[in-house]
Amino acid sequence: MEQATLDRPTLSVELRLEIQALTADHAYRLDHGSANTLHELYSADGELLGLPPRDLVGREAIAAWGAERVKLPRVSRHVETNHRLWWSDEGLCGTLYASVFRSETTDAVDTTPLMVGDYEDLYVQEDGQWRIRRRVIRKAFRAAR
Numbered sequence: 001m002e003q004a005t006l007d008r009p010t011l012s013v014e015l016r017l018e019i020q021a022l023t024a025d026h027a028y029r030l031d032h033g034s035a036n037t038l039h040e041l042y043s044a045d046g047e048l049l050g051l052p053p054r055d056l057v058g059r060e061a062i063a064a065w066g067a068e069r070v071k072l073p074r075v076s077r078h079v080e081t082n083h084r085l086w087w088s089d090e091g092l093c094g095t096l097y098a099s100v101f102r103s104e105t106t107d108a109v110d111t112t113p114l115m116v117g118d119y120e121d122l123y124v125q126e127d128g129q130w131r132i133r134r135r136v137i138r139k140a141f142r143a144a145r
Helices: 013-031 035-041 059-069
Strands: 042-049 075-087 092-103 112-126 129-142
Touching (some): 042 059
Antiparallel strands (some): 112 129
């Protein structure tokens, strides 16, 4: 299940830091007006699943969603913790706890916690860079509306 094999790199400090930088960049781009570049962090066949209102499959779908996302007056903060990495039969996997806070207006007066949940990631190397191959959003708690 979670065991390294001889053909896989060790989960070194450098590899862990590289993946953590990737996931931190993902949150930063969403929260700071650069969702239109989010697709750059995904592999060509990347998937962002469990994102309302629909799953995004392929870098082009993620790019189109990001181009629309930056037009919204939304303010958000993605707080991610407890990053865990391991090797599976699919490749390098990770989980993160995610707390998402959001306001639909730039003044952020009506700010509510949107959800607490997990991101389940699969990472791949593409063109010498680690990228997200698949991110599944699993909601554990959701704010009442």
